[in-house]
Amino acid sequence: MTEIIDWVAVDWGTSNLRAWGIAADGSVVFEKTSPKGMGKLTREEFPGALSELLEGVPPARNGQLDVLICGMAGARQGWMEAPYLEAPADLRGLSEGAVRPLMVDSPIVPAILPGVCQKAGADNVMRGEETQLLGLAALMPGFSGMVCMPGTHSKWAQLSGTRIERFSTAMTGELFEVLRTHSVLRHSLVGDLDGPARAVGFDLGAAAGLEHPEQLLGTLFQVRASSLLSDRQPDWCAGYLSGLLIGTEIGSNRHLIGSQSVPLIGSPALCALYARVLDMAGAKGESRDATEVVLAGLKAARSFAA
Structure with a gap:
């Protein structure tokens, strides 16, 4: 590798690890x-996993290779816990809350x-999504409104x-899997789940979830019935x-959406389903490329730390 790398951006998820040389x-x-x-x-295996992934990547001119990481590496059960910022919070301060494990x-x-938490009777946490939100803010300057990040959670x-x-x-995503594999509904979900009737069932379920x-x-x-x-x-x-669960999710948030387009950050297939249900609800969803958004967020976080 002959190109000079200034730094490395990393998104460390629960299932996968991704890195980009910048x-x-x-x-x-x-x-x-x-x-x-x-x-x-x-915890002891994180340094080796990162070293293995970046093997052969030369350090920058100063002799070190700066790596900025978002996601689950900062969880309590991850490499080193990065304490949450508490919402409401300005995401430009993410880098100030970063932790720095040593690699001898x-x-x-x-x-x-760090991730972001919410307290005061509405306890909630996120890790990784906050960097996507910072990236969205960088890609859509001046945006103000609701953002949806479909996924398991x-x-x-x-x-x-x-x-x-x-x-x-x-x-929503986790509940679908639990019901599909561990509830009485599983008896109705054996066989080809991606046949031509899936779209019809989805629309009927979404309508039911949106309405009630x-x-x-x-x-x-x-x-089952x-x-x-x-x-x-x-x-x-x-x-x-699937439609019933997504429709219920969107129906429960309908009062917060208004008439503004909702940015959707996630897998293209899942975002397409959410956009479809938002359209049924009289709103609009706008899919954003998840990789582009998280990279923009990591770049922005680094720039605010400079």
Whole structure:
């Protein structure tokens, strides 16, 4: 590798580890990935995982390789806990809360950004999403409104410029998997879940969730009842369950959305589903590339630390 690396940006998730070499002009020189996410490592294994990923990357002109990390490496069960910033908070202060584990006999100098917490009777936490929000603020200067980050644990955040005012978490993705594999609904979800009827079931479930989010517990059993009484197939049932959960999530937040477009940060497929349900709710979702957003956030955090 002949290109000169100014620093390395790292997104350390629960399942995977991603790194980008950043040149002095901000361009990306390389991208590296590893399956060694936080959930697969003991605390003592983090330095080795990072060294392995960055093997062959030369240090900068000063002889050291600065690495700025966001995500689960800073969790209590991660490499070194980075205490949360408390919302409301200006995300330009993320770097001030970074922790710096030592890597003995290595040119790598890591810094781990903190997450954000919320207290005062509305306890909540995030790690990694705060860097995405800072990146969104950098990519959309002056934005003020709700942001949705769909995923296993979806986040909804009120963002005003670089300031996060409040946020909430919906365990939508995890709940889908728990119900699919460990509840009575599993008997209706055996077979091909991605057949042609999935889209039909999704729209019906989303409409039910949007209209009556407060009735989720009662409506969930319709997945099982519909397969028994109306011969609904597994693909329809999977679509209905997914739509019902996403519809309930969006319906519960509808009063906060207003008429402004909601930025969606996550996988393209999942963001497309959320955009579809937002459209059904009379709102609009705008998908943003998650990699672009997290890179913008890491770059912004580093610039504010300079």
